[in-house]
Amino acid sequence: MRVNLLHMARKKGRPTLPLPPRDGLGASRVRVPEGPGIRALDFLWHVVSTQRHRHPDDDLSAVQQRFDDSLVVLRDTTPVLADDWLAPGTDIFFYRRPAPEKPVPYSITTVYEDGDILVVDKPPFLATMPRASHITETATVRLRRSTLNEELTPAHRLDRGTSGLLLLTKRRDVRGAYQDLFARREVDKVYEAIAPLRSLRVPAIWEHHLVKEHGDPAGAVVPDLEPNSRTVVSSATRLSSEEEASLVSLYDVDGPLGRYVLHPVTGRTHQLRLQMMAEAAPILGDTIYPNLLPAEAEDFSLPMRLRCTGLAFIDPLSGQPRSFQLD
Template identity: 55%
Template structure:
């Protein structure tokens, strides 16, 4: 089994290039004898998404440019036999992607943080088929700061407040803040009016999602997903008309202010679906729609409206509010 390794805050032997980190792959202990060129060729050809120009010539150029290296930055020779457990670093070439026609708004910037309004359909960081069409790569290219890194993650279809750190030495402090759930989050979702969902409603379930699955599941066991409803506001006639222009005829809609007390994948989407009002535009709950049906003009209406926390460096309270 080929192992992809996360480096955390350790120094990479190849720099970030054009917004993209190099890949680090470990040569398997049980692999047959293989040269560095054969192994990298195997990694490229077995990618799910391959750029049509990433051919033998491009592979040879990597070696000629000394862009296939070990952990110490020493270049591999194409015919060099790899050792079991040896790490190899190189640059992948992202496959062509559809450009997401939405801009990333700037909410706040200082010496430590860049806080943005993430639009729908942009991934937070490169993943799967969404590499260059991610907030991280776009903002690295836009700002020229190759050290930018998200402090947390928003689902690709979710919009709103996203915090990025600007310097590697402070990255861990903010990422740990989010990992420890010491950030207060408020979201807004638009969905059908539902008299059963009122301010003060609390949803509690146990949720699990396996790698490769589209949907999060409700299972038996201790509660690990808890959401409070802070407020419910009816959508006015003007906004309703705008929503129908995107989605077609709709019944009465409401904006639900949601306060997640935990951070399970798809937690708010699944809680709204279970309550009888799936979030408008959700392509997974209740039914998984085919990827080819995706329309950049028809978003899912889930917005990270506000984040607040005690800054781990200054000790001061911070609050960031979406302008969307």
């Protein structure tokens, strides 16, 4: 039996991955809690057996097989044996086995691709990155599997219910440049939302103080606090009679319906959904606002009508302007 007292410091520069992504999924990291320490097999079995969204076949023998295949490692890639004693604070890395998921009946289409980036039209009902119960039915995992590129990574995120333009980087060495571009708010983003038409004076600026607690599916607009979100509304126009009639029937709502063109300056979680509810009307198909619907009520035929239709920025590598639009 080996005794591990590892407390590794992070190396300077870009960290290496103890286990590379596999089949579209990155490895998970777990840390041994405070206490007397624990045998590696006992610790990992506890982690896997208490996982909320676990594959039914991921039993104790499957956990043992990970150790046998050297697929449980330390930060420095040293394989961990099942009988190793892990000290508190030790990080180990392994691959989770996600539970089966209901397939999302929409495809991802490519809008643009070069050696550095991939721009796609993400459909509704696909999360951008794996999270909670949505692991394999996500844009990132689907695209990594279809392109065989395990380094493919989103530079920004779209809500699971939101469709439209999503930019991904194709290599780790360019990832930071594009992610920083979005983090610094240097990307002009355009969204279209369809909702009951309200009388608005446009162009307009919507500013609110928005809050959303981690783990809470819904956020809120808090009045009388300094705004932390800003959106420019460039237009709000009625849909054509044909499109309006189709959506009124599909969503069982009353007309008139409008198309709101929104330019978010900030990127708060659920920003456009909350601001539409506060200033105009809830977006068609929104399963959280104004009323949170149970997960089992989700209907793939009724997507939320919020779509990212434009991205424009100065490319961080070439210095040239880039612009992508959807009809």
